Amino acid sequence: MNKIGTVIGFTFRNKVKTKAFIITTLVLAIIMSIAINIPYFIQLFSGEDLKDGASGESTKIGLIYGQQAELAEQLDSYWKxxxxxxxxxxxxxxxxxxxxxxxxxxxxxxxYLQFTEDTNVIFPAVIYASEEGEQLNPIAQAELTGALQTVKTQSIVKDSLTPEQIAELGTPVQFNTESVSLASGIDNKTATEENEAQEILNFGVVYVLIILFFFTTMTTGNMIASEVTTEKSSRIMEILITSVSPLTQMFGKIIGMFLVGLTQIATFILVLVANLLMPQNKQLLADFDLNLSQVSLDVLIYGFIFYVLGYFLYAVLFAAVGSIVSRTEDLGQAVMPITMLSLAAFYIGTFSISVPNSVLMKVSSFIPFFSPTTMIVRIGIGEVAVWEIWASILALVVFIIFFGWLSAKIYRTGVLMYGKRPTMKEIRKAMKAYKI
Structure with a gap:
């Protein structure tokens, strides 16, 4: 136990101090910060607010009375x-x-706004003129359009309707949603915006978990295979196995790399939270009325379970492949099958996120190589029974045990096999000499 702890600690410290890790983490953190603040940068460089008045100053638009003074007066009165x-x-x-x-x-x-002077129409058109033809922002334009629609109604009906009836014409129709309960009939509880916000947050969490799984699998998996191959090609492996058994090395590297991945993810989460808490982003979040407490706890718990299990399944495969490659130049071709599996899991999860209950998603959620992404989509967005979740977890655990045992035998024999990549026949023959 002390030896595997030493390997884990050595692997972790060795990787987080490398220039590649530091630069990659820093670059990705900068890219995340830029992406989150794109709306603010657009506003900054264009000199416009996302919503006029956000800076505390009212936007002023000229209203020309001219020959359409009556319509202009109605619009001004309504707007005030x-x-x-x-x-x-x-x-x-x-x-x-x-x-x-x-x-x-x-x-x-x-x-400035100006009514046209065309007398051949029931209601004249409205022209907005500005410097270089700049348009109003969408929010202000929508509000003015609604006001003009009310003025148009007033102009057309004139004295045929009472002021109350005219006001009612401009009032939007209420559209409520009711849920049906088999036990008590129609439930008159109106659907709230909290449900919509929860769906949006769950969708976002699911999408982030899929990306994190793919990112961690590709980066840390390749780091595991690369480190094993490098140690083997430089003959350092011959020295290491005299003090630490190959199995301890393999699982120590896998756990150490897992901690490296978690460290990187924790860094990205801190960057994300720090950017979202900045003043220019607080208002945007408030407009969406999103609350992180609305995220489903099941999505987070099961998402973490599938993330961890999926990582270890792919990690043992990367370690096994790295042990049978003698040159780093051959590593890319050797890990290609595993890379294709992780890509398939990523694409199935992302491209089917809009149809989480499809046959493809249901079948893929029971295939361990794909279930870390597909099952979390079904949990967060689709419909899935509890027994299906645990059946998928059980299948993942069985595959991890089997491939962990197989990878351990391959690793133990492969780390000391030099020269060209050994054939499957040679690997099987060497594996028979060891009992694990």
Whole structure:
């Protein structure tokens, strides 16, 4: 036990201190930070807020009265009644282009609205003019469109409807969702936004877990195989096995690399949380009304279980393959079958995330090489019975034990086989000499 602890500690310290690990982690952390703050960077360089008024200043838009003074007055009155502080309408009696351009250049207004003077239509079109044809942001445009729709209704019906009836025309229709219970009939409990937020969070967690599994499998698995091959090609392995048994080396390296992967993931999580807590991102999260406490606990627990089991299944295979390769140049070709398996697991999980209950997902969730990604998709987004989850876990454990035993025999014989890559016949013959 002390020896395997020594191997684990040595492997962990040796890897986290390498330039490759530090640079890779740093570069990925920077990429994550940039990706999270892309909306803020767009806002910063374009000089616009994602939502006008987020900086505390109201956006001012000119409203030309002109010959359509009645419509402009109705729009202005309606807008003031909404108490919308994000956008203010500034009155202009006439469409004096020179005055309007000067005000835009001086920043008094960002643009101006003007009703066309076409008398052949029931309701005139509205033109928004701004410097270099810049458009209103989508939120302000949607709010103004709603206001104009109300003004249009008022203009068309005029005195044929009461003010209350006109106001009712502009009120959106309520659309509620009810759930049916077999025990008590129709449940009149309206669906809340919390359920939608939970689904969004579960979708995000599932997607992140799939990416983490693939990333960890590829990086740490290749590191395990590469380190074993390097030690073998440099003949250091001959010295190591005199003090530590090959099996202790193999499992020590696997656990040590697993801790390296967890360290990297923990770093990325800290970077993610730090960026999300920055002032410019807090408002965006508040707009989505997301709460991390809404994440399903089952998704996190089972996600971690499948992540760990899936890692060890692939790790023992990478270690076995690395032990039979004598030159690092041949390692890429040797690990190709394992790489293809992990790619298949990744693609099945991601491409079927919109159809978690498909036949492909159900079958793949019981194949240990694919279940770490497909089963977590079914747990987080689809429908799955508890017995299916534990049957998948049991299949994973059985495969880990079998391939761990097989990889241990291959590793024990392969680390001292030099020259060209041994054939399967030679490996089987050498394995018969050892009982594990």
């Amino acid at each position: 009644a909404q108490n919308n502080e994000d956008l203010t309408l500034v009155k202009y009696d006439t469409a004096d282009i020179q005055v309007l351009q000067n005000d835009i250049e001086e920043g008094i207004i960002e643009g």
